[in-house]
Amino acid sequence: MKGGIGVFLDQSSCALLRYLIGLQESETIMKISKELQQSRRKIYYHLEKINAAFPDHVEPIESLPRIGIRLSDSQRQVCRYLLSTIDSYSYIMNMDERMQLMLLYICIARERITLEKLMDLTEVSRNTVLNDLNEIRSRLSKEQYQMTLYVSKSQGYDLACHPLTKIQYIHSLLYSLFTEASKSFVSILEDKVSLFSGCQSLFSKDLAQFLSRQVYGIEKDLGKKINRSEIELMLKILPYMLLTYRNMSLEQEEKDAIVREFALVYERIEYGVAQKISQSLEEQFGLDLDEIEVSLIAVLLLSYRKDRDAHVTSQDFADLKKVVDAFIRHFELHSDFDLEKKEELAHDLLAHCKAMLFRKTYGILSRNPLVDQIRYKYDTLFRLTKSSSHILEEAWQIQLTDEDIAYLTVHLGGALRRSSSRKLTSPTVFLICDEGVSVQKLLMKQCQHHLPEKTISAVFTTEQFKSVEDLLEVDFLISTNEVTDTDLPVIQVHPILDFDDVLRLIHFAKYRSLTDSQKGFAMELDKLLASYVENGQEALELKQRLQNLIANELLASLASSDLETDLY
Incomplete structure (x- = not known):
């Protein structure tokens, strides 16, 4: 690498890298600027940083006049490598990420939070931390949680609010981070929080693995199947929620009030399951949970979406x-x-x-x-x-x-009755989707609508599919996940089919192959409409109408073609 400048790539640089890697056609700097919501000056700045990290034998990325940027195979390979090497030591946090990290630390750290500790945590100057703290105060004043950031000599920085409000806020913050933040920032967060929180035991791999193993028993005791993505989030968030509670200095009267807040929870089967989890944690790790902490676990079990509920x-x-x-x-x-x-x-x-x-x-x-x-x-x-x-x-x-x-x-x-009475006689198509039962049902309805001549027999999760793969007689698979280790024909789509998905599905059903010309139809349509319609909302509405019209014509054309084949 030229001087190793790749270590200074930040979130915006990474966002540009991902965007460039995904380009199938040339794109102008102005278009990239609009898509990434960054100024053209910033785009050029990040391009310079990316090019500085390129090896000598690979040509730098350049924007050609009236054409724009499109990566060569070698450039795309280097960009993928750069993304893979961004870690907690080379990633530079932006302002929002620093504020999120500081808020999380303030909520869970058991020690007195000083300005110097926040500087060590975020690795920025005193003035930068002070500016971030002022911005935190401003944003908190506009949020629904009614929290105030204050500082005192005895306690340092802390949040003034109702105890349950702080727990709700930390859950909301972590839910957003674990579902939306970049992997590099989440890696930083997990490393730093474990180190600075003073309670590494709650973040140990042994504890995480133990809780993961408890899931099957939890669901068996509940008679319910919790949505898989949400149970994984729960296991990630739980240690932070427990630390947030333990970080509070509460009088017995305040604790009694919180216990009364959980009155609804004690009547539910989830509370009994939470008590069993608490007992197991004490036996295995010597981790003693009080009544409020057990109630927090029960609340999470009650609140997360269920794919099945026997009760x-x-x-x-x-x-x-x-x-x-x-x-x-x-x-x-x-x-x-x-x-x-x-x-x-x-x-x-x-x-x-x-x-x-x-x-x-x-x-x-x-x-x-x-x-x-x-x-x-x-x-x-x-x-x-x-x-x-x-x-x-x-x-x-x-x-x-x-x-x-x-x-x-x-x-x-997922429960809509199909209006078509078309006879289904073709070979079987199976769907693979891990997004939960309701999304699976809706995906099946979408595929039945766009492929009326096909028999959509069943929807599997990835785990279910792998267990029966050898037994299937299948025309092809439609998957919302990346399925790379199968010999069966497979096409990957979004859980909610977009227009490109529909085009690719129809083509794949007909020819069992994908063509590059169909992968960027929506992008090309965006470019075309932008030249004639300035208002973004009007362009979006026109785009949707055109897509629906084209999709219906294709569907009618496909049906006509199949009918002619049957006749002859």
């Missing part, structure tokens, strides 16, 4: 079931959609809403990463779901966000 038919939830049934009836009465297997739908919705109510009660965040795709791809279904959601809001005295509505939309979308 939703119990009498305890009869009133909830009536509300869910009323929501389904309202949706059917006020829409042209027809639902099938409504009892199964009610069962799935009830399991989802039980967890949702506990999340609302205890302020536990659960983000829906597909909300924007669902809102645009299934705009009519989303709006009709939202108009019926007042049934749930009024009955349970809650307010549903667009993310909550999107989850409900997924459940309803």
Whole structure:
């Protein structure tokens, strides 16, 4: 490398690297600037840093006049290597990341937090830390948590708020970090927090592995299957939540008040399971949890989404079931959609809403990463779901966000009756999806709509697929995951199919191959529309209408072609 300048690549440099690696066609600096929301000057600055890290035998990345940038194979290979070498020693945190790290440290550290310790933690100057702290105060004043950052000689830096509010905030912060932050920053966070927190035992690999092994027993005792991605997040977040609680200096009266806040939890089976986990932790690691800490574990178990719940038919939830049934009836009465297997739908919705109510009660965040795709791809279904959601809001005295509505939309979308009566006679197609039962159902409906001539027989998780792979007689596979170790024909798509996915699916179903010309259709359409429509929202709406029109024409064309084949 030329002078080893690659060690100064920061998050923005990494974002540019990822964008360049993904380019299939030449892209101008102006377009890259808009996509990454960075100035052109910044893009050129990061290009200089990236080029400085290139080996001598590989030509630097240059933007050609009126053409832009497109990486050669050798440049793309070097860029991938640079990304793979970014670690906690070479990664430079931006302001947002420094603030997140400081807030996390302030919440969980048991020692007095001084300015010097924050400087050591973030590895920046005194003035930079002071500016970051001022920005933290400003942002906290605008958030819903009603927290104030203060400093005193006796305690150093700390957050003034209700004890449960601090726990809710730390859960929200960590949920965002573990689902959205770069891998390099998460690596820094985990290394530094473990080192500076003064409690390495809670972050030990042995404890993490032990908790992971407990999952099967937890689900067996609960009679429920927790969404896999959420149980993994829970195991990551739990040590931080316990440390946040232990970092508080609470009087017995304050602890008694928190115990009363958890009254709903003690009636649920999850509390008994949390007690068993606590007992196991004490036996294996000498880790003694008090009643509040056990309750926190129970709250997480109650709040996270379930793929299966054997208890939703119990009498305890009869009133909830009536509300869910009323929501389904309202949706059917006020829409042209027809639902099938409504009892199964009610069962799935009830399991989802039980967890949702506990999340609302205890302020536990659960983000829906597909909300924007669902809102645009299934705009009519989303709006009709939202108009019926007042049934749930009024009955349970809650307010549903667009993310909550999107989850409900997924459940309803997976239960829509197909309007086509086309006879399915072709070989079988199987789906592979680890995103949870509701997303699996919606994915199947999408594939059935766009491939009506195919028999979509089943949806597997990756684990289920590997166990039956040798027994399958299959035309091809459609997967939302990267499946590299199979000899069967497979195409990878998003859980919510975008327009490029639809084109590739139709082509793959016909020819069992992918063509480069189809991979960037949406990108090319963006370029074309940008030349004629200046308003971004209008361009997006026009793009969606064109895509729907083209997709319908392709579908009709494909059906006509198959009919001609059958006739002759």
